[in-house]
Structures are given as structure tokens and as C-alpha cells.
Amino acid sequence: MELKNRVKLSAILVIILIIGWILINGMSLGNYKIIPVKDAINYGLDLTGGVYVVLEAEETETDPITDEKINRAIATIRQRIDALGVSEPVIARQGDTRIRISIPNISDQQEALELIGKTAQLEFVGPDGETVITGEHVMDSTAVYQNNSMGIQEAVVSLKLNEEGTQAFAQATQEFLNQVIEIKLDGEVISAPVVNAVITDGQAVIQGMGDIDEAGNLAMLIKGGALPVQLDAVEIRTIGPTLGQDSFDKSLLGGMIGVALVFAFMFLYYRAPGFVSTIALSIYIILFMLSSVAIGYTLTLPGIAGIILSIGMAVDANVIIFERIREELKLGKSVLASVDAGFKRGFTTIIDSNVTTLIAGVVLFTLGSGSVRGFAVTLMLGIILSLFTSFVLTKRILKTFINASILNNKKMYGA
Structure with a gap:
């Protein structure tokens, strides 16, 4: 013993x-x-430094800046940064129209800045030019692999629509059967699939992704929601550890x-x-x-x-x-x-x-x-x-x- x-x-x-x-x-x-x-171990800004950016909201006569919009923009940016896997970010309001962001220990700063500041206005537009559904109708979005018409595996973004979006999309796919419904992100066409069947289950797919990383970034943007205002980067710089x-x-x-x-x-x-x-x-x-x-x-x-x-x-x-x-x-x-x-x-x-x-x-x-x-x-x-x-x-x-x-x-x- x-x-x-x-x-x-x-x-x-x-x-x-x-x-x-x-x-x-x-x-x-x-x-x-x-x-x-x-x-x-990941280190915070005070130990390893990171990137510092100041975003300014762009005001127009038809779209004035309000406190509610700035607060929504801050919440959306925080959600996007969390989706990148970055912890301990510093996100604060600066003045009436600016947002100050400090992101620690990030490898690809430029890519992160593009994801943070992108407006991500998603639209499904029919051949008549009318918007069928928008990002507001999307409950969830994920990056997955699926086989295309030639049996080749490709990266896509899978969307799950809410009840209102499901009904609108079902009606649109029935009306525009065998026609093209364009998928636009910030006004740019990112995919133009032909409607081959009526989709009634609220499941939609965005094709045309370069790889799974690109699909993941787009899925994150859509899930994070659209920014309520246009934000322009007025200052970008790398900061050292304090x-x-x-x-x-x-x-x-x-x-x-x-x-x-x-x-x-x-x-x-x-x-x-x-x-x-x-x-x-x-x-x-x-x-x-x-x-x-x-x-x-x-x-x-x-x-x-x-x-x-x-x-x-x-x-x-x-x-x-x-x-x-x-x-x-x-x-x-x-x-x-x-x-x-x-x-x-x-x-x-x-x-x-x-x-x-x-x-x-x-x-x-x-x-x-x-x-x-x-x-x-x-x-x-x-x-x-x-x-x-x-x-x-x-x-x-x-x-x-x-x-x-x-x-x-x-x-x-x-x-």
C-alpha cells in the first residue's frame, strides 16, 4: 500500500x-x-497595443444624426467586434457625431476596420427593381458549404428569415419564378441567382462567395445588423502598449x-x-x-x-x-x-x-x-x-x- x-x-x-x-x-x-x-494568451491594449480608429457619422438633410442612432451604431459595432473574437475592446462616444474604437491584439487591422465600418445594407431586389426583403427580415445568418449545380462544394451564406420575411420571400419567388432576384450589399450586386423553385420555408442562400472566410465575414455583418448611419473613418493609427x-x-x-x-x-x-x-x-x-x-x-x-x-x-x-x-x-x-x-x-x-x-x-x-x-x-x-x-x-x-x-x-x- x-x-x-x-x-x-x-x-x-x-x-x-x-x-x-x-x-x-x-x-x-x-x-x-x-x-x-x-x-x-491574448493580451489587452495596455499590454500589447492594437489599432485605434475614430469614425464620424455622416449627416444629410433627409437623415439627421440623433443620439438614438449613434447609440445603435455603437451597439452594432460592439456586436461585430465580438463576432471577430476580439475581447476587451474600448468603444466610446466622442462628441455628438463620433465614435472612438480601440481594438487590442488584432492580426489583420485593415480587414477588421472594413468590417467595423461597413454599413451592411442587405437587399433582395426583384427584376422590377422593387426590394423584396432586407437585412431586417433576417433572423440568423451562417457560413456553410453546399454543393452547387455541378456538384462542386462551395461556400455560401445561409439565411433564416423571420415570419414577415418568409411570407414576402415566398410571394416573390412565386411571382419571379425562373427570373433573377439580385442580392445587393450596400447597393452592390453580390449574387444574382435564378429562382428555380418557390421558397416557402424561410431559408435563403447567398452564393458567389470566394471562400468560407468571405462567407463568414458577410454572415457576421448581416447577423450584426446594418449600421443606422453612414460612418467615415477620420483617424486610423496603430497604438503601442501603455x-x-x-x-x-x-x-x-x-x-x-x-x-x-x-x-x-x-x-x-x-x-x-x-x-x-x-x-x-x-x-x-x-x-x-x-x-x-x-x-x-x-x-x-x-x-x-x-x-x-x-x-x-x-x-x-x-x-x-x-x-x-x-x-x-x-x-x-x-x-x-x-x-x-x-x-x-x-x-x-x-x-x-x-x-x-x-x-x-x-x-x-x-x-x-x-x-x-x-x-x-x-x-x-x-x-x-x-x-x-x-x-x-x-x-x-x-x-x-x-x-x-x-x-x-x-x-x-x-x-
Whole structure:
């Protein structure tokens, strides 16, 4: 039994070291490449810079600019940027007719600017020149592959129409059977299919796409909705990180020193359980990095603050548990019984404090925007992982050490 637990512990330590090394340095396995975690994480404007653009609404005598139109334009632009997979954008109104946008960590800035500022007025126009349906009648749009008349697979945009659009389109396809219905985007014909059948199910397809990326961009524009006003770019420039690479490197070094000091304190003060907590916290940091990459989280300065706070809460949970274990040992209980009782007694206190903080994180995420939401994400993710590492990993690892007859002396617990 002791040998089995010692082998288990050795395997855990080896796996932690291997995963940690891969996260720091990356690894290549044939054609499959794992990049270092620092390169896989998205960084915000303050850490990596991005693109800055100012859009101005164009006013005409027949189409005056109103606060309602500017607010709708901001909402549409935000939806489009979210569809690009960009997190933590800064979108704000500037004066009466301008919108200021800062987009972090974007690879193709020109393409993004075109998508943001495009009006995306979609129209299906019959041979009589009358508009059959518009983008307002579209409930959903997605980029898919389908076979054309020659059996060749091509990228198209699939549209799902609302009830009003379905009726209007059914009537139009019946009226213009075997005729052309042009599909126009911002007045330009992008597809001119011939109506081969009456379409009554509210499903329409836009053909003539170059590839699936072009189809995806168009689908995103249509789904995001048309801009209520014409917007012209009056300023476009690349912006650098406000924090600076040197300051960022120093922040990382400071963070590593801080974690090392925490590990040293836990080991020196709590001895055996402190050593186990350093193993569990190492796993916690690994899980946090992997989770951040998996959810596509964008790291900013407030996000770093959330990470530091969540690490502190993870340590705090271990401190509460270890103090309870010491109290049980002083009552004369065995090491294993003290560990079980310590985790059981510390559970309520830790849950209460973490749940209230989690509720605060949910409120910040729901009501906040930009960097505030970034802080809330790291805080909530940290709390969830902290509870997992404290009550599952730390307990299992500590009991494995005890069952392996390595940490079963009361003196090792400071009692």
C-alpha cells in the first residue's frame, strides 16, 4: 500500500514538472506544435497595443444624426467586434457625431476596420427593381458549404428569415419564378441567382462567395445588423502598449517572486501541509493558465490584479484548513483523522467567503464592461479553481502522503 502511494506521488510530481515545462517552453510533436502559454494568451491594449480608429457619422438633410442612432451604431459595432473574437475592446462616444474604437491584439487591422465600418445594407431586389426583403427580415445568418449545380462544394451564406420575411420571400419567388432576384450589399450586386423553385420555408442562400472566410465575414455583418448611419473613418493609427514591454516583464518577475515567497512561507510555517499546498497551488496555476487559453480570455492589467487576488484567496483557503488540522492534532487525534476533520470544519467558512466574492464577480461581469469584465472573469475563474484545488487536490495529495508513511508524524504539522 505504501509503495503504491509513493509511486502515485512520484507520478504526480513528474506530470506537474512536465506540464509546467511545456507551458513555459512549448513543444513539437511531429506536425503538432504546442506553443508556450505566454504566446497563446491574448493580451489587452495596455499590454500589447492594437489599432485605434475614430469614425464620424455622416449627416444629410433627409437623415439627421440623433443620439438614438449613434447609440445603435455603437451597439452594432460592439456586436461585430465580438463576432471577430476580439475581447476587451474600448468603444466610446466622442462628441455628438463620433465614435472612438480601440481594438487590442488584432492580426489583420485593415480587414477588421472594413468590417467595423461597413454599413451592411442587405437587399433582395426583384427584376422590377422593387426590394423584396432586407437585412431586417433576417433572423440568423451562417457560413456553410453546399454543393452547387455541378456538384462542386462551395461556400455560401445561409439565411433564416423571420415570419414577415418568409411570407414576402415566398410571394416573390412565386411571382419571379425562373427570373433573377439580385442580392445587393450596400447597393452592390453580390449574387444574382435564378429562382428555380418557390421558397416557402424561410431559408435563403447567398452564393458567389470566394471562400468560407468571405462567407463568414458577410454572415457576421448581416447577423450584426446594418449600421443606422453612414460612418467615415477620420483617424486610423496603430497604438503601442501603455504598460510597455519592460514594465510587463518586471510585472511577471515580481509575480514569480511573490508566488515563490508565498510557497516559502507556507512550507516554513505549516511544514508538511505547507509543502503539499505548494504542489496544489502549482497545479492551480497550471489549470488557470490552461483555462484562460481555452476560453480565449484577454489579459489586461485589471485581469492581472484579479489573478493575484484569486491566488491570495487560494492560499487563504489552505491557511484556514491547515489551522483546523492543527487544532484537531492538539486534541490528540491521529494525523489522518485530523486531516479529515480539518477539511470538514474549514469547508463552511471557505464556501461562505468564496460564494459572496463569486456573487460580486457575477455582478461586475453583468453590469460592467471592458476591463471591469476582464477583472470579473479572472476573479470568478480563480475562485472556482481555488475551491477545486483546496478541497479536492490538496486533500487527496495530503492523504496520499500520509498513506505512503511520508507525512504521518505530528511534528511535521507544527503540533
